[in-house]
Amino acid sequence: MLQNIRDNSQGIVAKIIVGLIIVTFALFGVESLVSLTSGSNAPATVNGEEISERDVLQGADLQRRQLLAQMGENADPTLLDDNLIRKATLDNLIQQEILLQSATSQDMQIADQALDQMIVNTEDFKVDGVFNPDRYQAVLRNAGLTPMMYKNLLRKESLISYERSGYMLSAFVLDSEAERVMALDRQTRDIAYVTVGLQDYMEGVSLTPADLSEYYDAHQQDFMTDEQVAIEYLLINKADLLKEVTIDDAELQSQFEQLKAVFKSEEQRMVSHIMIEVSDSVDDAAALAKAQDLEKRLAAGEDFAELAKAESDDPGSAPAGGDLGVYQQGMLDGPFEQAVYALKAGEVSEPVRTAFGYHIIRLTGLTVSEAPEFEEVKDQLIAEQMENKVEQIYVEQVGQLTDLAFSSGDLQEPAAELKLNIVEAAPFSRQGGNDDITANPRVIRAAFNEELIRDGLNSDPIELDSGRTMVLRVKEHIRPRQLSEEEVKPQITDILTLQKAGEALQASLASELEKLQQGAERKPINGTEWQMAEAVGRGDRDQPAEVMAAAFKLPKPEQGASYSLIALNDGARAIVAVTAVNEPDLSAVSDDEKKAMRNILSQRAGQFDYQAMTEARKEAAEVERL
Structure with missing residues (x-):
């Protein structure tokens, strides 16, 4: 083989290929040869600028996270269509790139310092009003972003926003x-209208079999049954498992001992205070002197609450007699807290200096929580034990159902093994059935799974909620079929009756409209009186919306009134008249x-x-x- 390669490499074709490679290297570099084979895997380019696959994946992941967050804690990721998310993400990235190129073509730029300032000022990255790097990292991590990625996104959005702001701020009107x-906007109109319903005209409609057949033949696609499935399923309901749980008294006692072991006695201190503020107008010495004077007045028997109302500089507690409620440890570290915990119930402290000024503190009440007795928490312990045991049974049975449904050709074996009833559901369409099982999106999606329909397999376990799991099997797949003319005859009759009644009513009112436009007097139509309304504005809600829309489209009447014939949402018709247009006084x-x-x-x-x-x-x- 090596000899053959050597022989063939001496041919004229091989020499030409080698020559072309040498010329390509010389003119364009080695990258040109690599690009011939590798190509670009960018999902899209905009004016030659690539949108990378990485950008699409990151954007789709971010959008998926946002959608799941909006769906709440019970969000089902399988409800999301990854292809649709990818397409929407790519479309958004293309539009973003177009707008970014537009902004940069206007020589718009943003400094790194400005981006840093935006990040520091973002409320989501703050803790107690101050930028927190750990919080910043955590928020980005939850969004699937790195600081560099986020800064790049912020740069793009800011540049696009700058150009948009330029258009918004430079626009003007005379x-x-x-x-x-x-x-x-402030113009009002005097209107009149008469509404005529279809009922009288429907009674006069006469339909022939030919009319029904003609409509049926022209609209056969509208008369198809929905695709449906009939399923059978096994359901494990945690609520049904409660009857299998027995309460163990010894275990209850053990729970109680554990509860006592972790119990911590807590003090609740009810505190009141009188505060004398140290400020620019009241120095430390003056504040202390006033506090000492108040201390003497209290010792002489004056009421603490009344004195606090009259003399305390704390606007939050003074109206309530200085009451601070239950004092939580750590609320005011230092001397204030030391004084609070040094007092006995009913005692009053000496003036205590804090950063706010001087405080006279009174411990108005003190309670100490005690360990509960068994009978007090027995019901709670029973509920906890039942919940733990039923959860254990539930998890075990769901695991068994998973294994049995996978290995069985139907639901008979899992039902017998787990002592469950096979439930048959009435056929339902892709819009769902009439009960909470067949209306569940997860159930609908599984029931119409092509593989389950084709092969008659049991589904994977479907978690309906935190306490119910089911497995289903498609018992029957009912394909759409054409409904016969006889089956839809009542429906077609109703459609044609409304249609022909509407045509008759339209023709009748069109004749009345022509007379009115020629100057005829407005008279009741079919026994219906005209409704009158003066000086109605565009936002008037007392008149029908369709009437108001028509009234403000009509021209200003030169004499008499201007008229319009409109159809209402319920099929009725109305003639609308504008008798006057009232211009506002803008002075x-x-x-x-x-x-x-x-x-x-x-x-x-x-x-x-x-x-x-x-x-x-x-x-x-x-x-x-x-």
Whole structure:
């Protein structure tokens, strides 16, 4: 073989290939040869800039974490579609790259010091109002980010935000535009409307078999049954296992001894104080003298609470007679706490100096918690023992069910082994059934699993909640079928009746509308009177929304009224008339109101400008997807 290689390497083809390689190396370097075989694995490029697979994976992971956090503590990761998350992440990264390139093309930059300041000022990274590096690291770790990754993301978002702010802050509107919008917003109209229902027209509808057949033939795709499955399942319910638990009195006593062993007696001290503040206007000596004077007055028999209300400088406790409630150890370290724990119930301290000033402290009450008696906690201990034992049985049975369901071809053996009943559920569609089992998304997903349907396998255990686990088997798969015309005849009859009644009502009111537009007097229609409303504004909620929308689209009447015929959501029809348009008096509008309106309109104009720029950048960008 080596000889063959040597012989062939002397041929003209081999020499040409070697020559091309030498020229490629000389002109472009070794990277050019590597790139011929390796290629790029970037999922997308934007104007030649690659979006790496790593960026997509990190973004998808971050989005997945956010979705699970929003779903709560019982979130089921299997509900998330990784393909959809990846696609959404890639779309977002492409848009971000387009906007980032737009910002950098405007020579926008941000200094590292500014990014550091943003990080330090972020509330999520603070503990007690101060930036905490450990907290910073922990938050990023939970989000799946490193400090460098987060700083890079922050840089990109900040640059994009700068350009957006540039558009928002540079947009403006003229005073005349703001006044015109305010005039339209405050404009009122005098309206009249009459509503006519379908009922009378439905009674006059006559349908032939040909009408039904024609509609059925044209809409057969609308008359299909849903795909359904009928399942049978085994359910382990922790609540049903309670009957298997027996209470062990000796174990109860052991629980009680453990409870006593870890019990700690705690003191609860109820404290009141009178505070004399040391401030710029009251020096230390003056504050101490006042505190000593109050001490003498207390010794002479004056009421502590009344004295605190009158003399204490603590605005939080003074109205309550100096009451601080139950004192928690560590609330005020140092002399204050030492004084509190040196007092007996009812005693009053000498003036105590702290950073706030001088305090006269009174221990108003003292309680000491004692170890509980057995009878006091017996019910609690029984509940704990039952919970622990039922949890153990539950875990064991779920484990057995898992093994038996995997090794069995049906549910008969697991049911017999675990003494469970096989429950049969009524057929249900992908929208779920009528009970909490078949309406559970996890059950629906398993029931419509192609492998379970095709091979008749038992499912993996499905945890419905913290106390229920089940295994199911698809008993029957009911494929969609075309419903016959006879089956859907009542449904088609209702559809066509409403449709033809609506057409008849529309034609009838169109004729009335034409007369009104020609100047006819407004009279009741089909016995229904016209409703009148004067000076209604755009935000009026007393009239039907469809009527209000139509009324403010109609032109200002030159004489008489302007009219419109509209369909309501319930199938009824209404003729709407505008009899007058009332313009507001803007002379009463303050300059502040006008300024606020200009700001709102400017922001909206900036948003529209930025959106238009964004769309233009997207259309102009050369985006290639892998």
